[in-house]
Amino acid sequence: MRTVSLPVAYMPLVDAAPLIIAQEMGFAETEGIALDLIAAPSWSSVRDMLAFGRVDAAHLLSPMPVAMAMGLGGVQTPISAVSVLSVNGDIIGVSRALEDRLREIAFDFDFADAAKAADALAKVADGTLVFGVPFPFSMHVELLRYWFEGTDLKDCRIEVRTVPPPLMAQALAEGDIDAFCVGEPWGSVAVDRGAGALLLPGKAIWAFAPEKVLAVRTEWAETEPHLLRRLMRAVWKAGRWLSQEESRTTTSEILSRPAYLDVPSELIDRALSGRFTISGQAEQRGVTDFVGFHRGAATFPWRSQAKWIAHRLSLANNLSSDTAQLAAEQVFRTDLYRRHLGGTEADLPGASEKLEGAIRHPTAVASEKGRMSLLPDMFFDGSVFEPMQSD
Amino acid sequence: MAMQSVMDSKLTIVVIEEDRDRAIAIVEALKESGNHDVHVVGPIAGLARKIAAYSPDVVLIDIDNPTRDILEELTLASGPLERPVAMFVSGAAGGLAQAAVEAGVSAYVVDGLQPERLKPVMDTAIARFRMVRQMRTELAETRRALEERKVIDRAKGLLMKAKGIDEDAAYALLRKTAMDQGRRVAEVAEALVTASGLLR
Numbered sequence: 247m248r249t250v251s252l253p254v255a256y257m258p259l260v261d262a263a264p265l266i267i268a269q270e271m272g273f274a275e276t277e278g279i280a281l282d283l284i285a286a287p288s289w290s291s292v293r294d295m296l297a298f299g300r301v302d303a304a305h306l307l308s309p310m311p312v313a314m315a316m317g318l319g320g321v322q323t324p325i326s327a328v329s330v331l332s333v334n335g336d337i338i339g340v341s342r343a344l345e346d347r348l349r350e351i352a353f354d355f356d357f358a359d360a361a362k363a364a365d366a367l368a369k370v371a372d373g374t375l376v377f378g379v380p381f382p383f384s385m386h387v388e389l390l391r392y393w394f395e396g397t398d399l400k401d402c403r404i405e406v407r408t409v410p411p412p413l414m415a416q417a418l419a420e421g422d423i424d425a426f427c428v429g430e431p432w433g434s435v436a437v438d439r440g441a442g443a444l445l446l447p448g449k450a451i452w453a454f455a456p457e458k459v460l461a462v463r464t465e466w467a468e469t470e471p472h473l474l475r476r477l478m479r480a481v482w483k484a485g486r487w488l489s490q491e492e493s494r495t496t497t498s499e500i501l502s503r504p505a506y507l508d509v510p511s512e513l514i515d516r517a518l519s520g521r522f523t524i525s526g527q528a529e530q531r532g533v534t535d536f537v538g539f540h541r542g543a544a545t546f547p548w549r550s551q552a553k554w555i556a557h558r559l560s561l562a563n564n565l566s567s568d569t570a571q572l573a574a575e576q577v578f579r580t581d582l583y584r585r586h587l588g589g590t591e592a593d594l595p596g597a598s599e600k601l602e603g604a605i606r607h608p609t610a611v612a613s614e615k616g617r618m619s620l621l622p623d624m625f626f627d628g629s630v631f632e633p634m635q636s637d
Numbered sequence: 638m639a640m641q642s643v644m645d646s647k648l649t650i651v652v653i654e655e656d657r658d659r660a661i662a663i664v665e666a667l668k669e670s671g672n673h674d675v676h677v678v679g680p681i682a683g684l685a686r687k688i689a690a691y692s693p694d695v696v697l698i699d700i701d702n703p704t705r706d707i708l709e710e711l712t713l714a715s716g717p718l719e720r721p722v723a724m725f726v727s728g729a730a731g732g733l734a735q736a737a738v739e740a741g742v743s744a745y746v747v748d749g750l751q752p753e754r755l756k757p758v759m760d761t762a763i764a765r766f767r768m769v770r771q772m773r774t775e776l777a778e779t780r781r782a783l784e785e786r787k788v789i790d791r792a793k794g795l796l797m798k799a800k801g802i803d804e805d806a807a808y809a810l811l812r813k814t815a816m817d818q819g820r821r822v823a824e825v826a827e828a829l830v831t832a833s834g835l836l837r
Contacts, residue, residue: 288705294743298735320712320745382710408710410703413681422682 249275252477253282255295256305258507259411260430260517261332261458263497264539265305268484270500276483277476285506288410289381296461297323302470303477305331306461312555313383315573318563326467326579327459327552328478328586329545331485335457335517335537336386336448337433338363340425341418344370345443345525355443357524357531360450360626364397367425367445371402378409378423386427388558389451396627415441429457430517430537431509438513443525447533452603454542454623456551459578467582475586482545482592489540494518535621542608542621543595545583550599552578553633571634593618602631648758649674651693653684653702663697663765670761685711695755696745697762700738708745742766785823792826795833 256262268274269281286292289307293314296304311325340348347370348355356362367375379386387406394400409417409426415436417423426436427448436442448455460481467474487493498518502511516522520536523529538544556574560567580598588594596612603625610619625631650673654660660677667675678687681704688696688711698705737744742762744755789811796807811829815822 287701287703290705290709290743291700294700294738298738300738319709381706408707410706412703 249278249280250473250476251280251282252303252473253284253301254303254305255284255286255292255301257289257292257411258285259305259432259458260501260507260514261335261537261539262305262506263488263501264331264460264481264484266501266506267488267497268480271484271487271496273480273483273487274476277480279473279476279480281477281480289384293321296325296463297321299463302466302473303460303462306459307381307384308456308459308551309383309385309388309555309559310381311459311461311577312552312574313559315577316556316559316563316565316570318559319383324464325461325577326464326582327461327547327577328467328474328579328582329460329481330456330547330551331458331460331481331539331545333454333456333538333542333544334447334449334535336389336427336429336455337444337522338390338425338427338446338448339418339433339436339442339444340367341421341423341442342440342526343421344424347372355445355524355529355531357444357446357522357533358450360393360446361397363446363450364393364399368398368402371399374403374405375399375425376405376407376423378414378417378426378428379406380408380411380428382408383559385448385455385457385555386429388555389448389455390427391562392558393451393626415439418442431507431513434513434516434522435509437523437525440526444522444531447522447536449533449536451626452623453625454538454605454621456547456555457537459547467579471586474582478583478586479590482587482590485539485545486591489538538621543593543613543618545592546595547578547580547583548598548600548602549575549578549580550602550631550633553599554602554631557631557634568634572636575636588614599633602633603628604630647672647674648694648754649691650676650758651688651691651696652677653679653688653696653698653704653708655679655681659769662769663762666761666765667758670757673758681707695758698743698745699766700741700743705743708743712745736763741770785826788823788830789826792829795829 254265256265265281265283269283274281284301292304292306293310295301311327313319314321314325348366351366351369353366377390390406394404407423409423411428411432414426414428414432418426418436419441433444437444462474488497498511498514501507501514502509507514517537520533522531524531552574553571556570557567560570584594593613593615595618603623605620605623608619608621650667652660652663652675654663654677664675664677667673676691684704684707696708698708737759744759792811793804793807796802796810797804811822811825815825
């Protein structure tokens with residue numbers, strides 16, 4: 247088999263691991279492809295490179311292709327999310343000033359209870375709270391908005407502002423922002439630079455949030471099905487490898503290289519192990535499954551996840567939720583996932599949608615191989631999202 | 638605002654560029670392409686406020702600039718009449734957009750600006766960004782070549798001393814080792830210099 251080189255754009259983040267590992271650990275090579283990984287300076291740049299054909303595939307924020315399908319933002323090229331690259335993995339942090347005020351009211355920084363953290367933050371908020379996020383269409387924004395609405399923070403004046411992740415720690419230190427929601431390693435970088443403290447992992451708001459997707463141009467998926475199949479299989483295997491405990495050290499070493507994230511491997515290990523240093527006082531907190539690449543059918547692009555994103559975006563932009571959900575349904579390609587990962591070791595669920603937020607304990611579900619178990623996916627407020635049914 | 642800019646012949650263009658020399662080169666090129674009002678915004682702090690103050694028709698930015706995502710937010714946030722949208726929206730600008738992405742320049746234009754008015758500006762910007770980028774790449778390559786030259790010279794010196802051979806023989810040895818190991822001569826030289834540093 248002749249090796250075909252595929253240009254792939256990504257943002258240097260811990261959750262780009264499935265792409266980096268697919269290339270570095272030989273999963274791509276086994277499929278007869280070589281990933282030409284291009285680190286992008288911004289999400290707009292990743293999107294444009296994909297939309298205009300500079301790359302064939304990309305690591306994309308899960309709400310980006312959904313927003314594009316809804317006509318939000320500048321670029322309208324049809325994009326398909328063929329699998330989920332990672333679930334969870336965002337982190338919320340606050341400035342030193344807010345940290346001090348939270349300690350004054352004896353807040354314990356439990357790094358787990360979203361409602362409690364919101365109440366405490368609302369109590370100490372003084373004037374407008376400015377939150378930094380990486381991009382206007384991101385799970386970061388959706389998690390924050392959802393959290394604000396369901397807690398005392400709804401009565402606070404809050405501004406959400408875009409700040410490129412590598413500049414987040416500096417913006418926090420200089421007082422441009424009071425808090426942030428960002429992907430690792432940038433939250434831990436902020437702690438290490440003494441700019442702030444970590445408040446919550448993203449999964450405290452939604453326990454199984456699709457964070458990044460593997461995205462391709464819809465037209466490319468149709469004209470290059472064989473390349474797409476090889477790419478999807480390589481990335482799926484990389485995700486499974488990443489889910490093994492013994493892969494952790496190697497992964498953080500590879501990701502820490504200058505060509506990839508260029509930060510110390512110890513910082514990357516925090517996200518992979520779920521063991522965080524949350525403040526300048528070296529307090530440690532643990533989170534299970536802080537970021538997921540495989541377990542619980544993590545890579546399956548549930549249409550209901552896309553519909554939740556579309557529903558939330560429709561509320562924020564005064565659009566029809568039904569129309570938005572119809573558009574979103576075309577973006578998360580369960581059909582391509584089934585077609586290209588069928589007949590491999592990957593298990594396929596019987597359904598393509600689920601009630602989002604209804605799983606409280608690991609639950610066995612009907613699947614092709616009969617050994618699929620879904621992980622808890624609750625929202626912090628206990629509500630359940632029922633996706634719109636198109637027929 | 639959008640209506641007016643269509644009727645005026647003069648465009649207000651904001652260039653976001655921190656490097657002063659590059660900014661000047663781009664501004665000069667743009668002035669040659671027409672009688673435009675060109676402004677440069679440098680530092681990231683207060684970017685949104687500074688851009689708004691000029692109410693530009695077009696914003697040009699290097700694609701490698703991480704602050705592009707802040708511009709994305711601006712394009713979404715402003716009111717419908719003066720909403721700058723990424724130029725890539727317009728079908729007519731499709732080919733132009735691709736060329737822009739490849740040349741490393743992004744443009745954000747006010748809604749309603751006709752693609753044909755944008756074209757000369759973009760053509761100039763693309764040509765200039767390409768040139769600037771090439772100069773940057775060449776500079777980096779020259780620098781790297783010089784660094785490698787130095788390392789190879791040091792490695793040659795070490796070999797000459799350790800093995801009592803002349804310069805040509807030392808270089809031949811480096812080159813043979815590199816070929817045998819499928820590595821570049823500079824890499825082998827680097828490894829040798831590092832190792833000898835450890836042994837000292």
